[in-house]
Amino acid sequence: MTTLAEYLKERRDQEWRAELRKKLKGKERTNIPRVKMPEVDPNERVKFQNVEVNLGLSIEQAQREASRCMDCVNPTCIEGCPVQINIPEFVKNIERGEYGQAASNLKLTSALPAVCGRVCPQEKQCEEQCFYTLKLKKEPVAIGYLERFAADWERESGSVSVPECATKNGIKVAAIGSGPSSLSFAGDMIKLGYDVTVFEALHEIGGVLKYGIPEFRLPNATVDEELENLKQMGVKFETNFIVGRTASFDDLEKEGYKGFFVGSGAGLPRFMNIPGENYNGILSSNEYLTRVNLMGAADDKFDTPVLRGKNVAVIGGGNTAMDSVRTAKRLGAERSIIVYRRSRVEMPARVEEVKHAEEEGIEFMNLANPVEYFADENGRVNRMRVQYMELGEPDASGRRRPVPIEGSEKDIDVDLVIVAVGVSPNPLIPACLPDLKVSRWGTIEVGDNMQSSIPVIFAGGDIVRGGATVILAMGDGRNAAQSMHEYLSK
């Protein structure tokens, strides 16, 4: 069996890649500055919820950026990718102008390249492991931008390739939930010849990609086009289908399903449980973003109500907090504030999201944490008490922990508060399977092969990890597909 290293070497030794490497000297490649992503003007884009901020690279920009890649003998960038995309191969295909081939390279291991190119935290993954970052201490090759370029080019070219699938084996498997882990699982299983059905509780496919991530960051049309690719491959989708309610696992087994992948996500919002948190005008980021992203609350054509505020505070420092605060700005807030208890350095949000938020006039109240909310006579929040923090010793995450400064409390006027302090696993599946082993926190316990305590059930993504990046969830889906295939092949 060929190892990954052998496979990568074999691919690198292809004649066209060897030739391409000779086209420019190393110095010429490293002297090219990293491309800047063209963006819609901040003053313009904040008027629209569905105008994507990043415009994508032009062909010239993409080729020039791709030529920065050194096509390393030891491509460390791949180690940073949870789905192990052959990064140098797709980048070099862009450099030589074979954009469709680049897209095919991506789709070998990623079911959602256009999505990943937009929402992956590349600066903490592939780009962090890039030769430029590790050895040259320079800005890495913009792998994420190039991934998006290749996926978008293929889609816009109208000649979308459908990955090859093995001969159908007639074995039915189910994916529960239609977020990134399930879609990735479905993509790999269909390639292996299985009969795959994805069951989604909501009316839309896509899970967190649709209800969680705003269109200014990830257009729904982009997600739909990736889903279309899976449909072309033969994956079936059932919407408005709650496994455990609409049909039980037993029902599905009777219908012939031999294996189940649970990717039901983390849809349970978390709150801080501080005084006043139940006042009107304080809601979870889940609810807020679902109303806007999935149910069209920002669009006058929809009846979906959503609270709007002049002074909006969003609690948290992750991507969901950035999505919420920028959404609030787009819905007309005069003041949109991130309230985060650590400093800017410790924020979990992608660097690009923080940059975009700043450009759009979002205020950052760092080293501050809400301790109490107050309301007007109608029970609507009108004031928030924050306590200031200082940074203590680093905690297990490697970040300095916030330590409250006693007596530092200050009141701030707010009329809408969105709490974005994380989410918990969806409890429905564990609740209907008493033999399923779950942790104290409600996550499904699985082995390294993503198999649960019930052998026919595999799981991955947020329902296992509590919360994870899109790409890590996709990695779980791939891992589970491989393991289920081995299990069902016995």
Place this chain on the structure above:
Amino acid sequence: MANLTTRFFGLELKSPVIVGSSGLTSSVEKIKTYEENGAGAVVLKSIFEEEIYFEYEAETNKQDLGYHNLEYLDYFDYEIKNDKIKQALELIQKSKQAGVSIPIVASINCHSGSEWVFFAKKLEEAGADAIELNFFVLPSDAELEAAKIKDYYFKIIGKVLMDVTIPVTIKLSPYFSDLARMVKELSETRMAGITLFNRFFNIDIDLDKKELVAANVLSHPFEYLQALRWIGIMSGRVDCGLAASTGIHDHNTALKMFMAGANAVQVVSGIYKHGAGFIKELVKGIETWMDKNGYQNMDELTGQANLQKVKNPSWYERVQFMKHFGEFDGE
């Protein structure tokens, strides 16, 4: 038969024997058993702010996914904190549903001021009958003046008392340079009781392994003397009830505490050593002795031998052996 009804935690207790804060009070079944054996109240295991931090660290280490789970783990300490409160709420509610009628007292130990108040309020909401503040600042900071430590105590206590309506008590350490004044001043707040003294985790050195180990987890019978002295000194001089804790291993020690001025005793090590039946033995022993000595109720007994009532009060304040030990020949 003597009436053992007493008051502590600002509440009427049907017995002066309280099961102290420990792992003993972690389940409904155990709490029921203690009540059946004659306990007057139970104090739940303290919620430790420090423990929440350690659990957060452990969870973060377990995830070991670096950036990928950072958003999930960023506020996970709140999840742990809320889980602790949920557990306390379930224990209190289920105990009451199961017919437990004695007071269930919640206990907290925090570092930061805001957390004391947060937990006190949440435990009140959870249905605790009273709160015990397990409060101690180890004066290990060589730069920190005693006055500042004392100021910190009163600031926190003031905040808790302001925000909580159920009775609040404190389990105090003996390590104050002005202990009598401290106890008196505390009793002049809205404090519903003071327990003397908190027994701390102690360290020892294992000479074979040459490392630190936990020392004497359970108390010894001779450890009661310090509490006895201070209960005796403060009885009748404070505006709230006093309870004795540490070293109460039989009914005789409990009776001495009552005579010194304690309204109740908190016991833990005796139950760990002998089971819930220890409470029954204690109560029976107290009753029998009171009957035999003609005491009808706790009021008649409490404080009979305190500093204000004994013939030789100077004994309470004597700390040097002088003549007594000068004549002691070790026989």
